[in-house]
Amino acid sequence: MIGNGLRPHIWEEFVKRFGIAQVGEFYGATEGNCSVMNTDNKVGAVGFMTQILPAMYPIMLIKVNPDNGEIMRDSNGLCIQCDAHEIGHLVGKIDTDPGRRFDGYLDRAASQKKIVTNVLKIGDSAFLSGDLLERDENGYLYFRDRTGDTFRWKGENVSTTEVEAVLMPLFGNSDVVVYGVQIPEFEGTAGMAAIAVDVPSQQEFRRLYAELKAALPAYALPVFIRIISSGHAHSTGTFKLKKFDLQREGYNPNQIGDPLFLIDHQNKTYSSLDSKAYKESGLTDGTIRI
Incomplete structure (x- = not known):
């Protein structure tokens, strides 16, 4: 080949x-x-x-x-x-x-x-x-x-390709893109991963959290996960996920139809980020603790 x-x-x-x-x-x-x-x-x-x-x-x-x-x-x-x-x-x-x-x-x-x-x-x-x-x-x-695929979070540089390399095998080598998104009042950009798979179960999210914690430093853990059930709407002509479009759309569930999830250190998982959770999370005013 x-x-x-x-x-x-x-x-x-x-x-x-x-x-x-x-x-x-x-x-x-x-x-x-x-x-x-x-x-x-x-x-x-x-x-x-x-x-x-x-x-x-x-x-x-x-x-x-x-x-x-x-x-x-x-x-x-x-x-x-x-x-x-x-x-x-x-x-x-x-x-x-x-x-x-x-x-x-x-x-x-x-x-x-x-x-x-x-x-x-x-x-x-x-x-x-x-x-x-x-x-x-x-x-x-x-x-x-x-050169543009590195972002800074919690005072550290995060390589998107390094995080993608960890995530892909966990999802059967499905399409994954990692990028940084801004949270109000926070310095740097938080990691977000878009993954073209069916929505994982709660048990799968708990296992994902544990696998990521074992493989990545704390600052490199994706804060947000976006599940793209139908990748075609977000893909280029060569079937690659459109990173910059996804990055621009951010993590507001009121504007995004795809399922969104937020890291939940207390319960050691990723929790659903629906409209109610988004409003109560402190994401809009920067009071969230991550």
Whole structure:
């Protein structure tokens, strides 16, 4: 099989179940110039970059501030390349070579947002992929997160892909998206998960709470859960859940037809968030304790 986006946590189970001899995984974007490929069955890797002459390679990982995602620079104002096992922003060097050009978008402002300058030397430039990857000591690359898919809650950074990777196996690898939503008077954004499954029973919610508590730090637990019984109404043309639409709709049961649930630490479960519970919860004025 050849494709992109096979989730690492189901990789080995998937190839074993279907008897797949080799997986050719690749990473790239239509408009980008930093495509990579894993051609030798390295589990979980999206690609490879040589470590023999890394400076000659057209891609690199550069360090970013983990709190705000901004690119870090050295005393000379240049980007800092990541060492092995450091998570960094994947960029592709821009030059006149046809494979390394970045023609940009019709919107010039949007194009400029995808370019970083003064990368390895003053005056050079590179294409910002928008993705955070990690390289091992042999040069294999692993996808870790989208730069916009991290939110801050209770003073900590939460990776949406990390929470999704925990939730998906608990629901038979159903579609799951995790995102942050704002609660009045609270700093940061609270985690919310939209899951395309039938509504779980109370017993299943208690088991879900216990599994999440065991697998995630307290600040990463989803505060809200939205059950999408019919995913088609919330899906893209490629059947992916529309994260930004779901995020914009928030958690008000008076405006959302899907079943909503709120974390309930006292009873160690997720409780139904209907109109009455929403009114009494303190969500509207920020007096809720989470």
